[in-house]
Amino acid sequence: MHLLTLCELEREDVLSIIEDGLYFKKHRGREEPILAGKTIAMIFESPSTRTRISFDIAIRELGGHPLVLNAGETHLGKKESVKDTARVLSRYVHGVVARVKDHRVLEELAEYGSIPVINALSNLSHPCQILADLLTIYEYKGRFKGLKLSFLGDGNNICNSLMIGGALVGMDVYVATPRGYEPNGMFVKKSFEIIERYGEGSLTLTNDPIEAVEDADIVYTDVWISMSDKNKSLEEVMKVFPPYQVNEKLLSYAKDDVIVMHCLPANRGMEITDEVLDGEHSVVYDEAENRLHVQKAIFKYIYSRD
Numbered sequence: 001m002h003l004l005t006l007c008e009l010e011r012e013d014v015l016s017i018i019e020d021g022l023y024f025k026k027h028r029g030r031e032e033p034i035l036a037g038k039t040i041a042m043i044f045e046s047p048s049t050r051t052r053i054s055f056d057i058a059i060r061e062l063g064g065h066p067l068v069l070n071a072g073e074t075h076l077g078k079k080e081s082v083k084d085t086a087r088v089l090s091r092y093v094h095g096v097v098a099r100v101k102d103h104r105v106l107e108e109l110a111e112y113g114s115i116p117v118i119n120a121l122s123n124l125s126h127p128c129q130i131l132a133d134l135l136t137i138y139e140y141k142g143r144f145k146g147l148k149l150s151f152l153g154d155g156n157n158i159c160n161s162l163m164i165g166g167a168l169v170g171m172d173v174y175v176a177t178p179r180g181y182e183p184n185g186m187f188v189k190k191s192f193e194i195i196e197r198y199g200e201g202s203l204t205l206t207n208d209p210i211e212a213v214e215d216a217d218i219v220y221t222d223v224w225i226s227m228s229d230k231n232k233s234l235e236e237v238m239k240v241f242p243p244y245q246v247n248e249k250l251l252s253y254a255k256d257d258v259i260v261m262h263c264l265p266a267n268r269g270m271e272i273t274d275e276v277l278d279g280e281h282s283v284v285y286d287e288a289e290n291r292l293h294v295q296k297a298i299f300k301y302i303y304s305r306d
């Protein structure tokens with residue numbers, strides 16, 4: 001199986017990945033070598049700190065071998081079609097973790113290869129990040145039902161995946177973006193389908209940051225210009241995004257025990273202030289740590305099904 005968008009998962013799958021992630025966190029150093037004899041190719045078309053390091057360490061700690069392939073080190077998509085690369089990689093390695101600029105590359109790797117493909121971030125989604133975030137929310141709040149999760153800023157890859165993840169666990173998700181920067185329509189549609197399927201949770205799209213943050217249990221933000229945003233200028237962004245900045249004033253509308261999340265890297269002083277990022281409500285370094293534990297749970301989930 002593949003993990004490209006989170007839409008592949010049912011609620012019980014997400015809950016079991018969270019449970020396993022918590023187990024791996026508690027028992028670090030005592031993992032079963034579930035990747036013994038397996039080599040996992042890690043393709044990175046764009047830079048990464050957390051995803052690359054946490055996957056590399058997770059693979060080693062599960063007894064496998066990571067093979068890092070940085071941009072320009074293979075023929076992928078340039079001198080060779082994605083289809084051929086997928087077929088050839090499938091003869092050598094046992095899985096691919098890939099960070100790509102264009103989500104269609106992941107879909108092609110999955111379609112033409114015969115090994116699991118895991119999305120390490122694309123222009124459209126970042127499923128592994130959101131699984132770690134859900135684990136972090138569970139650690140702090142002990143439940144999902146009835147929680148109001150607000151995402152502020154750009155309707156980007158993180159926002160798309162957060163809507164799906166939130167719907168899968170039944171949270172009430174609010175997304176506040178400037179007009180014209182709403183999340184991807186396909187992910188919005190999928191989120192509503194999931195909400196309907198389980199009869200729990202909700203999704204509200206708004207342009208009003210205060211409506212989103214009012215009484216929120218979780219406030220989440222991300223950069224206003226993503227790696228894949230080739231044509232977005234700072235000038236354009238500064239015209240419309242500042243009201244969505246997560247600062248102490250905006251946060252005062254949330255619940256007293258609100259947690260503040262950011263996938264990192266952050267642009268301090270832009271989408272979030274230093275005071276909030278470094279403040280008592282921030283759980284951003286827990287999110288970063290939990291990437292490691294959740295990557296292990298993702299491998300366990302995928303290879304127990306393959």
Ligand code: CP
Nearest residue numbers: 048049050051263264
């Ligand atoms: N959050 C995240 O994916 O960070 P990196 O870009 O450092 O991997």
Ligand code: NVA
Nearest residue numbers: 156226227263264265
């Ligand atoms: N939206 C950001 C997330 C980085 C982890 C980006 O794509 O650059």
